[in-house]
Amino acid sequence: MRFSGLRVLKEGLTGNKGWGPHWRDPEPKAEYDIVIIGGGGHGLSTAYYLAREHGLKNIAVLEKGYIGGGNVGRNTTIVRANYFLPGNSEFYSHSLKLWEGLEEDLNYNVMHSQRGLINLFHSDGQRDAFARRGNAMINQGDDAILLSREGVRKHLPYLDFDNVRFPIYGGLYHPRGGTARHDAVAWGYARGASDRGVDIIQNCEVTGIDREGGRVTGVQTSRGGIRAKKVAIVVAGRSGQVAAMAGMRLPIESHVLQAFVTEGLKPVIDHVISFGMGHFYISQSDKGGLVFGGDLDMYASYAQRGNLPLVEHVMEAGMTLMPMIGKARVLRSWGGIMDMTPDGSPIIDKTDIDGLYIDCGWCYGGFKAVPASGNCFAHLVATDRPHPAAERFRLDRFRTGNGLMDEEGTGSQHNLH
Numbered sequence: 222m223r224f225s226g227l228r229v230l231k232e233g234l235t236g237n238k239g240w241g242p243h244w245r246d247p248e249p250k251a252e253y254d255i256v257i258i259g260g261g262g263h264g265l266s267t268a269y270y271l272a273r274e275h276g277l278k279n280i281a282v283l284e285k286g287y288i289g290g291g292n293v294g295r296n297t298t299i300v301r302a303n304y305f306l307p308g309n310s311e312f313y314s315h316s317l318k319l320w321e322g323l324e325e326d327l328n329y330n331v332m333h334s335q336r337g338l339i340n341l342f343h344s345d346g347q348r349d350a351f352a353r354r355g356n357a358m359i360n361q362g363d364d365a366i367l368l369s370r371e372g373v374r375k376h377l378p379y380l381d382f383d384n385v386r387f388p389i390y391g392g393l394y395h396p397r398g399g400t401a402r403h404d405a406v407a408w409g410y411a412r413g414a415s416d417r418g419v420d421i422i423q424n425c426e427v428t429g430i431d432r433e434g435g436r437v438t439g440v441q442t443s444r445g446g447i448r449a450k451k452v453a454i455v456v457a458g459r460s461g462q463v464a465a466m467a468g469m470r471l472p473i474e475s476h477v478l479q480a481f482v483t484e485g486l487k488p489v490i491d492h493v494i495s496f497g498m499g500h501f502y503i504s505q506s507d508k509g510g511l512v513f514g515g516d517l518d519m520y521a522s523y524a525q526r527g528n529l530p531l532v533e534h535v536m537e538a539g540m541t542l543m544p545m546i547g548k549a550r551v552l553r554s555w556g557g558i559m560d561m562t563p564d565g566s567p568i569i570d571k572t573d574i575d576g577l578y579i580d581c582g583w584c585y586g587g588f589k590a591v592p593a594s595g596n597c598f599a600h601l602v603a604t605d606r607p608h609p610a611a612e613r614f615r616l617d618r619f620r621t622g623n624g625l626m627d628e629e630g631t632g633s634q635h636n637l638h
């Protein structure tokens with residue numbers, strides 16, 4: 222099923238009765254060349270690029286729940302290429318370029334909206350850090366504009382500029398940053414992969430990884446054993462658990478990250494904004510809801526919901542920055558499980574077990590990475606060589622200490638990568 226303006230018009234006039242399922246619902250086969258564990262954004266995009274760019278078709282994506290039920294459908298949808306450090310900088314730049322052609326490539330409306338992202342700063346020191354980040358972005362070929370306080374006011378007149386504790390000094394503007402509709406991204410990749418012959422198998426939990434003589438031979442699942450020449454683990458917050466099935470201990474902790482959405486309001490916030498002195502960021506969805514979030518809950522957990530002190534912290538930060546949102550009613554809050562690495566940067570690598578590959582460690586920022594992660598992981602799985610845009614995402618950096626992507630070795634923090 223393809224989308225076109227004519228088709229949308231015809232369906233609109235005939236009660237939308239002609240739309241079919243977007244992807245096939247096959248029974249699992251006994252054997253595949255490649256089994257991908259995890260049908261989130263990264264697993265589906267990996268399958269898509271394996272089929273599209275490497276001509277491989279005998280592939281299954283095994284998802285324990287349903288497509289879009291994990292973090293790919295739980296995030297706050299921000300897409301940007303404003304990373305500072307080598308390794309991340311080129312990777313996210315590659316990802317944003319893929320985003321810019323994604324709707325045409327997938328023939329799917331993922332509602333990618335480059336409405337611009339403004340990171341606010343509130344001190345001279347922070348201005349210097351953002352100027353340095355902006356220069357790194359420009360050197361990478363991406364866009365960055367350092368805004369003065371008056372420059373920010375032109376875009377975002379409703380902020381509290383003179384807050385006594387955190388006055389706004391200016392902002393780093395990234396015009397190509399923005400948002401996309403998260404679950405449409407999963408659906409678009411699922412349809413694209415299925416069209417190319419990939420079997421997407423939902424309600425199929427992997428419970429074991431089979432090995433023989435240092436080589437992977439298949440997986441055990443809630444729907445029986447499946448043999449495979451290669452197995453790719455892409456399970457985000459569950460990475461530690463699934464890797465343990467192959468006897469591996471990953472440098473990953475799983476933490477909860479919460480998000481919130483208000484009732485629908487008239488259009489008011491037409492950028493993505495992040496507060497520089499507290500953990501708060503916000504955008505407005507196309508339905509009018511204010512979508513916002515803050516920091517991790519800061520305790521390891523597999524629960525997809527968070528705690529109240531963090532809710533209070535996020536609301537306080539929001540009120541500090543834009544007191545006008547105080548009257549908006551919060552409709553929903555939820556949580557997702559974040560796969561946090563010690564340096565806040567991901568892993569896309571082979572493992573010590575032949576035929577077993579891993580893509581994880583996306584922390585709180587893996588939605589924007591979906592296209593490049595799939596593209597680079599597919600390259601690795603198909604060719605056994607790292608993609609140039611992801612060659613620093615090695616697993617052994619955490620064992621050797623070489624190549625950690627953390628400028629000061631102080632751990633994962635938003636402003637350090």
Ligand SMILES: Cc1cc2nc3c(=O)[nH]c(=O)nc-3n(C[C@H](O)[C@H](O)[C@H](O)COP(=O)(O)OP(=O)(O)OC[C@H]3O[C@@H](n4cnc5c(N)ncnc54)[C@H](O)[C@@H]3O)c2cc1C
Nearest residue numbers: 259261262263285291292293296297299427557587588589
């Ligand atoms: C509240 C929140 C806000 C966020 N905001 C942003 C943002 O604005 N921008 C951004 O870039 N990133 C953001 N993120 C991060 C981003 O959502 C994640 O990094 C990214 O989605 C993770 O990759 P994924 O889509 O593949 O994960 P998932 O969708 O979680 O996919 C992993 C899949 O693996 C499946 N699975 C697990 N175990 C098994 C098993 N044993 N067998 C079979 N299947 C299994 C799960 O069911 C799941 O569907 C946010 C995350 C959250 C929770």
